[in-house]
Amino acid sequence: MEAPVLPILEFQDKIAETVEENPVVVIIGETGSGKSTQLSQILHRRGYTRSGAIAITQPRRVAAVTVARRVASELGVPLGEEVGYAIRFEDRTSNRTCIKYLTDGCLLRESLSNPELNQYSVIILDEAHERSLNTDILLGLMKRLIKRRSSNLKVLITSATLDGVKVSRFFSGCPVLNVPGTLFPVEKLYSTERPTNYVESCLKTALDIHVREPPGDVLIFMTGQDDIDKMVSKLEERIQNLEEGSCIDAIVLPLHGSLPPEMQIRVFSPAPPNCRRFIVATNIAETSLTVDGIVYVIDSGFVKQRQYNPSTGMYSLDVVQISRVQADQRAGRAGRTRPGKCYRLYPKTIYNEEFLDATIPEIQRSSLAGSVLHLKSLSLSDIDILKFDFLDPPSRESLEDALRQLYLIDAIDENGEITDIGKSMAELPLEPSLARTLLEANELGCLSQALTVTAMLSAEVSIHPTRSKNKEKKRKQSFSRIPDGSGWGDHIQLLQVFESWHLADYDPNWCTDNELHVRSMKFSKDVRKQLSQIIQKIAKGSTDVEFGVRQRKSDKDYQKIRRALCKGYGNQLAERMLHHNGYHTLGYRSQLVQVHPSSVLEADEDGQLPDYVVYHELIYTSRPFMRSVCAVEMPWVQPILKKLEKMNIHKLR
C-alpha cells in the first residue's frame, strides 16, 4: 500500500535551508506531521550523516523502538545497521548506524562519557514540549554545546504551538518552522459550570453521547484507578438499563498504568460491528498510548500529579487542573480518523483564565539531586549550578536542597566540588542515595545484597500485605510464605524476597503465587545485572556480585547492609521521639513523620520501634509518612550528624 504523502515532505527544502543557515531550529510539528520519522531522513538525504550520526531523542522507550523500526523499513535497511535505536538494556546500533533513535535518558548518559557528544552531527530533541526532566537538562546542555563545540553541530527541537516562541527565545531567537499535521477538526463543547461531582457528570455525558450521537468510540479522561473503576461499573449498569433496541451495543474498558499488559492490549482491538466502545482512561491515553477509532472525548479537566516540595523534602500526589496544552492534546485524540467532538466538563472561561499555558515542567516538580550530580560530573569547570541556564529554571530552594543532599552523602565536598565518590555515583543509573549505598556496600563487603536491594527499589517492586502481621504471625510462623524483613524493615524484606525468587530459579509462577508482579521482578533482575556490570567496571579492588545466600547465614542482623544503607541515606534519616512511635527527620529541616502502615518494620517487646531509621521517601497523603524504612544504629548516625553541623550552603555550589 502506498503511504500517504506526509505534510512535512512539502517543507523539506525549507527545513534543510533553515538548518543549513542556523545552528538551532525549532520545529512546530502537529500530530500526524511525520516529524519523528521524516526529519532524520530529510537531513540524511542532505548529507548530514557524512560528518557524524543523527541522534533523535524520545521521552519513551516504545516510541524510540517503533519509530526506528519504521524508518529502517522506509529506507529498506535492516534495523540495527544504518538505522538503529538505543534504550536501557538494549542497544541495537552498529558502527554503521547513522540514524539513531534513543531515549532522552540514554543520550544524557552518553554525555557523561562524551560531554561534547562528538559522534553526532545533528541532535534532534523530539517531543520537547512534554518537558521531561531529561529533555530539559538536554536543552540546557545543547545551549552550551552549540557555543562551545568546534565542529558544526545542528540542533533541532520539536515543540508545541503554544511554547515554540519560548523555546526560540531561549536559543537567542532561532527560527521557528511550522509543519501542519493531519488531524481532523474537533468541535469543543464546554459545560456552563464546573460539575460538583465529576464522575456523575462524566457518566451523564457518556450516556448522552451513546443515545444521541452516531457510532464512534468514546475516550474518557479521569484522574485515577478508583474513579475509573467506579465509572466503568456505573456506566455498564446504566447502559444495561437502557431500553432494549434503543441504541447500539456498548463495551466499557478501563485503561491505566497498573493494569496488567493483557488488559491494556484489549483497547487495541477495534469494536465489533454495531457496537460502541467506551475507554475510561488516565493520562496514559494522552500521549503514551494511542487508541484508534476515537471520535468523542470527554475531558474532566483534571490530572493526578506527583510533586516534590524542596522545603520539606516531601512528595505528594495531588489532583490538579490540567493545562491548555494538555486540554488540546486530549481533544486531539478525537480527530485522528475523522472529525470529532470533545466534551469539556468545564466552562470556556476556566480554560481561558484558570488553566496554565503548559503543564509545570517536571524539573520544577522533582527532587534534583540526581540531575545536579550529573551536571557536576560533566566537570564543565564554568558551571555554577545555581546559574545554569534552564529553559524554566527550578527554584533556588530546589537546587540548594539537591546540593545539601549530595554533600551529606559525600558526592560533593564542602566547597561544592564533585568528589571521586560522586563521580562513581554518577556512573550508576540509580538515584544518588542508592548509588552511594552500593559504593559503601562494596567497601563493607556486602555488595551482592546491596545490588539486590537497590535493584528492587529502582524497579519499584511492591509487596502486597499478605497476612503475617503480629498476631497471625505469632500464631503460626509457617503461614507466611513471603519473607518479612526479619523485623529490620522494608529494604531487608525486598532483599529476602529477591533471594527467595533466586532460590526458586526465577520461576515466574513463584511471583504470581506470592502476589508479586512478574514484570517488575524481571525488571529488577535486569537492573541488578546492569548494576553489577557497571560496578565491576568502576570499582577498584575486588567486587563480589555473586549471591552468597549461604555465607550470609552468620549475618542474621544484616549489620553490613544496614550500615551501607545508613551511609547512602545520610540525607534521609529519622529519629524516634520519646515515649511514642512518631519520628522526626534529621536534617536541615526537621519534619514530624510516621512509618507508613504498609511497612514491615517491627517494634520490640515493649512496643517501641527502633530509635533510628532511614527512609526511601517521604510522602504526604492523609499525613506525612516515611515509605520503605530500615532500622539503623545510633553510632552509624553520629558522623552524619557531625557533617550536618558543618554544612554551609553558601560554599556548596
Added chain:
DNA sequence: GAGCACTGC
C-alpha cells in the same frame, strides 16, 4: 493503620 498519575538511566 493506608491506598499510587506517567515516564526514564
